[in-house]
Amino acid sequence: MSQTFPSLADIKAAHARIKPFIHRTPILSSTAINEIAGCEIFFKCENFQKVGAFKARGAANAVVKLTEEQKSKGVATHSSGNHAAALARAASVAGIPSYIVMPSNAPEIKKKAVKGYGGEIIECEPNLKARETTLEAVVAKTGATFIPPYDFMDVIEGQATCVLELLEDQPNLDIIMAPVGGGGLLGGTALTTHYLSPKTEVIAGEPAGADDAFQSFQAGKIIPQSRPNTIADGLLTSLGVLNFELIQNYVADILLATDPQIIEAMRLIYERMKIVIEPSCAVPLAALLANQDRFAGKKVGIILSGGNVDLGKLPF
Amino acid sequence: MSQTFPSLADIKAAHARIKPFIHRTPILSSTAINEIAGCEIFFKCENFQKVGAFKARGAANAVVKLTEEQKSKGVATHSSGNHAAALARAASVAGIPSYIVMPSNAPEIKKKAVKGYGGEIIECEPNLKARETTLEAVVAKTGATFIPPYDFMDVIEGQATCVLELLEDQPNLDIIMAPVGGGGLLGGTALTTHYLSPKTEVIAGEPAGADDAFQSFQAGKIIPQSRPNTIADGLLTSLGVLNFELIQNYVADILLATDPQIIEAMRLIYERMKIVIEPSCAVPLAALLANQDRFAGKKVGIILSGGNVDLGKLPF
Structure with missing residues (x-):
């Protein structure tokens, strides 16, 4: 390995x-x-x-393992799916901010879920390049820690x-x-x-x-x-x-x-x-x-x- | 009371x-x-x-309480809903026949459920009068015990x-x-x-x-x-x-x-x-x-x- x-x-x-x-x-x-x-x-x-x-598990684990310094600046990700809601909720439970980059065409129900858990949504064009550059900009601005959805x-x-x-x-x-x-x-x-x-x-x-x-x-x-x-x-x-x-x-x-x-x-x-x-x-x-x-x-x-x-x- | x-x-x-x-x-x-x-x-x-x-409860209780003599002749009811399937299943588990009078316009899924549990469906016109007279005829012919859906x-x-x-x-x-x-x-x-x-x-x-x-x-x-x-x-x-x-x-x-x-x-x-x-x-x-x-x-x-x-x- x-x-x-x-x-x-x-x-x-x-x-x-x-x-x-x-x-x-x-x-x-x-x-x-x-x-x-x-x-x-x-x-x-x-x-x-x-x-x-199941995404609640990985997101919770990643958030709880952050240092206090990291926590103070929150977490960020790009996702239009369950990882977005899971990260927003894990952050909310930990009392820290979350920044979720979502494509502008993401289903309303998914946006609603993220907002319901207190996540801040940053919309972008619906393509991977836009998602990545928007996320980079969010991280640069806020100092939030990027929590990827699976390769992490x-x-x-x-x-x-x-x-x-x-x-x-x-x-x-x-x-x-x-x-x-x-x-x-x-x-x-x-x-x-x-x-x-x-x-x-x-x-x-x-x-x-x-x-x-x-x-x-x-x-x-x-x-x-x-x-x-x-x-x-x-x-x-x-x-x-x-x-x-x-x-x-x-x-x-x-x-x-x-x-x-x-x-x-x-x-x-x-x-x-x-x-x-x-x-x-x-x-x-x-x-x-x-x-x-x-x-x-x-x-x-x-x-x-x-x-x-x-x-x-x-x-x- | x-x-x-x-x-x-x-x-x-x-x-x-x-x-x-x-x-x-x-x-x-x-x-x-x-x-x-x-x-x-x-x-x-x-x-x-x-x-x-929940209908599985009442139907099971009614069937298990039958005498051996009654069981040998089976059970009957008229229903287009959950009681029909529940009685058919209870009868099937007890190894006895069930005769279910159903209106001809009953949903296919309900008929399928009754058949799936081994119930014999007798179709009738979709009105209460037809259901009752058809049931009477079935009971007269088979000697089956009528198990009403709720007033019993x-x-x-x-x-x-x-x-x-x-x-x-x-x-x-x-x-x-x-x-x-x-x-x-x-x-x-x-x-x-x-x-x-x-x-x-x-x-x-x-x-x-x-x-x-x-x-x-x-x-x-x-x-x-x-x-x-x-x-x-x-x-x-x-x-x-x-x-x-x-x-x-x-x-x-x-x-x-x-x-x-x-x-x-x-x-x-x-x-x-x-x-x-x-x-x-x-x-x-x-x-x-x-x-x-x-x-x-x-x-x-x-x-x-x-x-x-x-x-x-x-x-x-």
Whole structure:
């Protein structure tokens, strides 16, 4: 490994550190889905997490670890998704300012969430270049610390606490699945599983319409995502460098799911489990159902990553 | 009381009897909703119940209590809603036939649920008269026992087990709320609460567009529902006779909610709690939010009655 990744003790310390600021989310099962899938699935419900997504973990960990000097100047990031809300909330809980650079076309509901948590929104043109230069300007002006959404050790360490809880509540899993976008959740999941339950395979689910992690995994080098096209709007970004190293070392496989498969898995979860998830969150179950033979009779943990969805735009 | 209603011991016996066939559903809270409501709410999540509604309790209790002779001939009912699926499932678990009379215009999803649980559907014209005569014919032909959806002692006894769990997990509630349609859940809830926690007020939520329980409660006699007009499609029926007697004796008040208020409460539960509920299920919270002063600072238990909703027709 070219980097020093968090140890198991580090991840446990992170868990203790963020415990007051996050929910210990429940693990749910559905007899009906197990019958359909032909295996036994344990869903770790991060859709019930604070801010409605696992991102609350990484953001809380990164904020709590700041020095007092850093805290006094606040935190900043660019994001139009769950990391924005998670960072704004973590900052608000810590009593420090947060500056969130968001594209001008970000959904109103996402802006509302950030404002609701007391974050200051700085709008920019809807492209990566504008986001980066606007963020640089904000950091230069305020002295705030940039907390990246996934390619950042403290964030990965925070996301790694999720599977710590899953394996505590449900040991002896044959397989653990997580979705992959930037790779923060998947990287953290793979790392903790490697420490705690090395016999458990970690398998990612990725949308076929944004398959840079799959391509990178096959090629053995990062192949950036170009022109993603999928309903799974939380998984559009390219893989992070740190995350890719974890994935190469500790992830057994990356399986793809098409958008119709993602929508069908999403519907199954709504109808059979009566819980609200966002499309990205359905990707691991969709990938499992598209590859049932591989999971036949196994005990499978699936991390349900989040539940922030525009209810007016459900795909069914 | 003109009738002999179940005793507390009866209700506890019913709970023990149906335990193998139902879920002990969780109680969830939402800080965000508490802040909006100005009180502390404990949601008893019967949307996670078997068949997705509290109706699983009453149907299971009625079926398990049948004699062997009765069981051999099966059960029958007329219903286009959750009772149909609940009875079909209870019968299927008991290994006996079920005959479900459904109006020809019943939603495909409801028919699918009944068939999925092994129920035999007998279609009829979509009016009460046709439902009743078709049911009579089915009973005459098969010898099956008619299990009514709410105006029936064994069903009320089964529904009464829900608040038994709620009060066990969360004693010292100031108020308990349930929706009211036919009154099976409300009657059972009021009865158990009267026994276990007489200081706790039981308050019903009812749609303003189907307010026969409110009218009857005010008038002191049953005023049948005529031309109901509300999104809360599980609460359209008239109050049952047994249920009305329980309501007159043990319910403190019935509060109304308009359809826009019901939809807003439904949205709050989806967005903040990330769970799927049907419109009828949102009525108590809607009624609470429309009468906030009355609940200020109180500890309130709300029974979330069910989660069977056509996802393609969500009102937002």
